[in-house]
Amino acid sequence: MTRILLVSHYFPPEVGAPQARLSEMARAWATSGADVTVLTGMPNHPTGVIHDEYRGTVLRRESRDGYRVLRTWLYATANEGIVKKTLGHLSFMVTSVLLGGWRTGRPDVVVVSSPTFFSIGSAWVLARLRRARLVVEVRDLWPAIFVELGVLTNRPLIRLLERLELAAYAAADAVVVVSEGFREDLVRRGVPADKVHTIRNGVDLDRFSGRTAADPKVRAQLGAGPDDVLVLYLGAHGISQGLPSVAEAAALVTDAPLRFAFVGEGADKVRLRRTVEALQLPNVTMLPAVPREQVPGLLAAADICLAPLRDVALFSTFIPSKIFEYLAVEKAVVGSVRGETARILSEAGAVVVEPEQPEALAAALRTLAGDPDRRRDMGSAGRRYVAEHFDRDALADLYLLLLQGLTR
Numbered sequence: 001m002t003r004i005l006l007v008s009h010y011f012p013p014e015v016g017a018p019q020a021r022l023s024e025m026a027r028a029w030a031t032s033g034a035d036v037t038v039l040t041g042m043p044n045h046p047t048g049v050i051h052d053e054y055r056g057t058v059l060r061r062e063s064r065d066g067y068r069v070l071r072t073w074l075y076a077t078a079n080e081g082i083v084k085k086t087l088g089h090l091s092f093m094v095t096s097v098l099l100g101g102w103r104t105g106r107p108d109v110v111v112v113s114s115p116t117f118f119s120i121g122s123a124w125v126l127a128r129l130r131r132a133r134l135v136v137e138v139r140d141l142w143p144a145i146f147v148e149l150g151v152l153t154n155r156p157l158i159r160l161l162e163r164l165e166l167a168a169y170a171a172a173d174a175v176v177v178v179s180e181g182f183r184e185d186l187v188r189r190g191v192p193a194d195k196v197h198t199i200r201n202g203v204d205l206d207r208f209s210g211r212t213a214a215d216p217k218v219r220a221q222l223g224a225g226p227d228d229v230l231v232l233y234l235g236a237h238g239i240s241q242g243l244p245s246v247a248e249a250a251a252l253v254t255d256a257p258l259r260f261a262f263v264g265e266g267a268d269k270v271r272l273r274r275t276v277e278a279l280q281l282p283n284v285t286m287l288p289a290v291p292r293e294q295v296p297g298l299l300a301a302a303d304i305c306l307a308p309l310r311d312v313a314l315f316s317t318f319i320p321s322k323i324f325e326y327l328a329v330e331k332a333v334v335g336s337v338r339g340e341t342a343r344i345l346s347e348a349g350a351v352v353v354e355p356e357q358p359e360a361l362a363a364a365l366r367t368l369a370g371d372p373d374r375r376r377d378m379g380s381a382g383r384r385y386v387a388e389h390f391d392r393d394a395l396a397d398l399y400l401l402l403l404q405g406l407t408r
Contacts, residue, residue: 002404003035005107005132007123009092009116011040011069013051015292016236017321018139021178021201022113023065028396030066034403037107038067039100039126041074041092046236046265046289048078048088059099072099079238079267082151086118093118097125108407109133111176115142117161120168133406136172138182141314148314149239166190173406176399181317181340199399201321202392203328210330210383212300219301222261223285229258229369232302234295235322237266242310242336244268244275245356251279252362258283258369263298265289299329303375304368307335307345311356319344327386330379334364349381 006026010018022038030036042054054060054071062069075091077084096119110132112123120136127134143161146152152161169175169186175196177183187193216226224230231250237243243262250260260283262272269286276284290298299305305326309315316339323345326333333350335341342352351368353360368375 001033001035002109002400002407003105003107004029004037004403005104005110005126005130006036006038007096007110007112007119007126008038008040009074009089009119010045010113011038011043012292014043014045015289015295016045017201018113020292021139021321024204024392025396025399026067027065028393029400029403032397032400034400035105036067037104038069039096039104040069040071041096042071042076044074044076046079046267048076050076059103061103070100070103072096079265089116089118092116093122096122101126101129104130106130107132109135109173109403111135111137111403113137113139114168115140117142117165117168124168124171133173133403134171135174135176135403135406136168137176137178138186139178141182141185141317144185145240145312145314148312149310151239169195174402176402178321179317179319179340185317197402199395199402200319200390201324202390202395203324203386204392205328205387208296208299208325208328210379212296212329214301215297218297222259222263222287222298222301223283224259224261224301227257229256229303230301231258231260231304231306231365232263232298233261233306233308234263234298235320237262237264237269237272239268240310240312240315240318241266241268242308242356243272245336245358246306246308246361247272247275247279247281247284248358249361249365250281250284252358253366253369254281254283256366256369258365260284261287261302263287263290295325296329299325299331302331304365305331305333307333307337307341308361309337309341309355311354315355316340323350324386324390327382327390330383332368332375332378333382334361334368336361348385349378351378 044050058073060071072095075088077088110127169191307323335345336355
């Protein structure tokens with residue numbers, strides 16, 4: 001039996017792409033016979049408010065889906081402001097080792113998912129103390145993406161962080177990335193090719209399916225009536241998504257039966273709200289994030305789902321994990337993306353337009369709004385595509401084989 005310790009700053013009941021990937025991987029590994037322990041913090045992302053049932057707790061043990069969860073105290077802060085976020089990440093790096101390290105048993109392999117970057121430090125310490133293999137999973141190219149977005153501008157600091165990043169990859173026995181673009185970037189920068197493995201995100205095909213019927217009450221909550229075409233964005237409202245440009249597209253189709261719903265939280269939500277208010281958009285509804293168990297129902301209520309990213313060169317290597325859930329529930333998908341995500345969506349029969357181009361996005365949505373047959377055909381094609389290529393259980397099996405190979 002392979003004993004796996006999974007270290008992550010983020011984990012359910014928090015909602016988000018990393019939380020979904022890691023919890024579903026842990027469940028699948030446990031189902032396949034692995035002994036899995038997750039070491040994480042008290043849930044608070046993205047608001048920075050620790051969930052009620054965890055407040056005042058320093059250490060919490062849980063059991064879910066066949067594996068153990070060990071939670072340690074951390075400095076909780078909202079997903080905004082680089083100084084406070086860094087303090088929060090550093091706090092988990094320390095408490096995960098001091099409070100949780102000796103309670104995690106003796107793993108054969110330690111898997112750490114980054115970002116956050118500082119979690120790699122705690123995983124490295126635990127792997128060395130336990131004489132375990134270390135696997136670093138890279139979900140974002142950090143700090144490169146913050147440099148591209150203009151968040152980091154201090155050149156000495158950037159060089160220091162890049163050296164730390166490469167040192168982390170050098171210390172790992174294997175590096176797992178979520179896209180081929182990420183793999184190419186790491187190999188180009190000197191990480192040995194045979195050390196880097198691509199295991200993309202995927203979707204739980206049983207949980208996300210076209211069998212869920214659209215609930216009129218949910219559609220009404222999202223701002224759509226029976227005859228409206230509901231366009232849904234569900235996910236992080238961060239600086240990476242470029243959601244204000246989606247609002248600008250909504251302003252161009254106020255004469256069409258299109259209704260837009262933005263559901264989620266993030267650092268850029270305030271700017272999105274200001275854009276919606278400045279444009280005085282009657283066809284836009286903004287709602288807070290919802291628990292993950294409500295996500296299938298929200299997706300079922302939509303007619304078209306959106307996958308936008310900013311017009312930044314590095315985003316051509318990123319793959320938003322939400323696209324797999326969109327496709328699995330048999331919805332028409334429009335992506336304003338480039339690179340690997342654009343190729344996947346095109347192969348799945350979705351519509352792809354250039355990022356941050358409101359006119360192109362508005363034109364695509366107007367066309368789909370008037371063609372329900374095409375939307376239905378797109379949904380069927382998308383479901384077939386993800387079932388063949390992005391079944392989460394199949395990807396988890398590949399991941400587990402990699403971990404087992406390292407421990408032999």
